[in-house]
Amino acid sequence: MKMTEQFFTALRSLLTNRRRSILTVLGIVIGIASVITIISLGKGVEKATLKNLQASSSGKQSTVVDYYADDLNSTASGFEASDLALINASQASFGLVKADIVSDNDGSAESEASINGADQNVTVKLLKYPSSDLEILSGYNISKNNIMLADPVALISKKLATSFYSSVNQALDTSVTVNGISYQVIGIFKEDMELDDIAISKTVYERSNNGEAGNKLKLTFNRGENVSKQTKKIVSLLNKQGSHHLQGSYEHMDMGAILKGVGSVINGLTYFISAIAGISLFIAGIGVMNMMYISVSERTQEIGIRLAIGASPKSILLQFLLEAVLLTGMGGVLGFGIGCGLAWLISLFLPFRAVVGLESFILAFSVSAIVGIVFGIFPARQAAKKNLIDILK
């Protein structure tokens, strides 16, 4: 019989006994799924660690210290010029190249502004590129040119404009001062969900902010420095003497250490889970063998008929072996799918993403197929060895 026909014949018998097939293959699915889950997580943490290390191999390495105010509503900045002075005083002993206060990465900052002679705390939207999200009610949007040339131009919200001027148009072409730099108001925008008051170019703002204030401190170290140790020292210095150490805390999230920790946990788990999965696959294999033996004895008549009309013992053997391999192979593929889903779900709660490779699929498929061959060969041989005369009596 042609191989494709053998394949369909085997598939068909499996589908005839659907429920039994599914129950039998469950152990394979669980075993493969758990191995794939842990392998994908292990690969994920490996990749993240590698990326983390690569930053250092390129030479200078940097870390970030964050300031968190105890009062969540506070708009005060945690880092000031005095903090830079404090750190720079012992710059050499920290192995530091430089320390910079940077604005928050999320593209907005809290700042003091002076509008029409009055002071006001405002939320500033910092643009790296022109923003098409803003709906301009009057005047012009900030253009690419404005940003490239670092023009001190600003857009203000309609709410801000109307609270300081008698009309929207009155506010156009006036100036606002943010962080000591005066910006020309070139447009009025409609408030959006993010509740920004003013939009200005990020480059201009950073320049003005230089050494002034912010909630993030970027530390750049010399090559070969133990950055996580040095950063820890700086953090503890800041928490003792920093400008705002009484109103909040300075913290550093050490990605390298976190990844290392998670990585070693996953490594340990990999052995444990692989061992359990191995046992699970072995037991599942015995289940497959048992089901195949039952199937062979239930289908004695069918085997006899097939032999009588011209099946060779070899093709009977192949049919039953294919049934076993197909069963476990499908279990392996299903387990692979479930494992991928599970790894992805778990990595939502971890600081990296799971990585699934083609080799994981090949591993899942070949391991399950091998289980099928190993545990299917004996029942299949029994099927092929049946005595035709006895069956047909």
Next chain:
Amino acid sequence: MIRLERLNKFYQQGDEKIHVLKDVSLQIQQGEFVAIMGPSGSGKSTLINIIGFLDHQFMGQYRFKGESMIDQSLSDYARLRNQNVGFVFQNFKLIANLSVAENVGLPLLYAGHRRKNIADQVNDVLSSVNLQGVGAKLPMQLSGGQQQRVAIARALITRPSFLLADEPTGALDSHTSQEILKLFIDLNHKSRSTIIMVTHDFQVARLSQRIIRILDGRIESDRSVDQ
């Protein structure tokens, strides 16, 4: 076509060796319709199983189309069955979870054909046994006579050298038996099919051309039927 010389067959039962076929010699030509008669346990099925390449353990000589069957391998036997013999059994021997068409087409799959290429052949052979339009049904959904006709269709589909029928009407009522026998006679007359049929009913055997009587493992008589 079929030539048996001093065929002997023993069955081992515990410590005992039972001598089932004793010095059986016979020849059957292409196109013959032979009935094998004898009481139950006389060795008819044993003989027919050897003729049909189901049983390779015997003593003596069996030549098929001039070729000795003695030193053929098991897979040679499988191929001989597939290409040369059409079996019809007393209890039909259809595979229960395959459709009628799949049952009928199965010998062609073992002959190396593809499933998708055999539909026409299956339909043709089903209509030749007057079973149009039942291909999609399961064997269980048919009557006994219809199931036996499915089995005959399956036996015919590879255009075998001969048909072997072991009490083909044993499980059927007399009316249905007549229909099946008529089918055999038609096949023998119109298609010149060689048919070897085991029966213990003389009324059935009478319809063939030649009756071989077996008693206790020996050929008791071998004569043609005068019409």
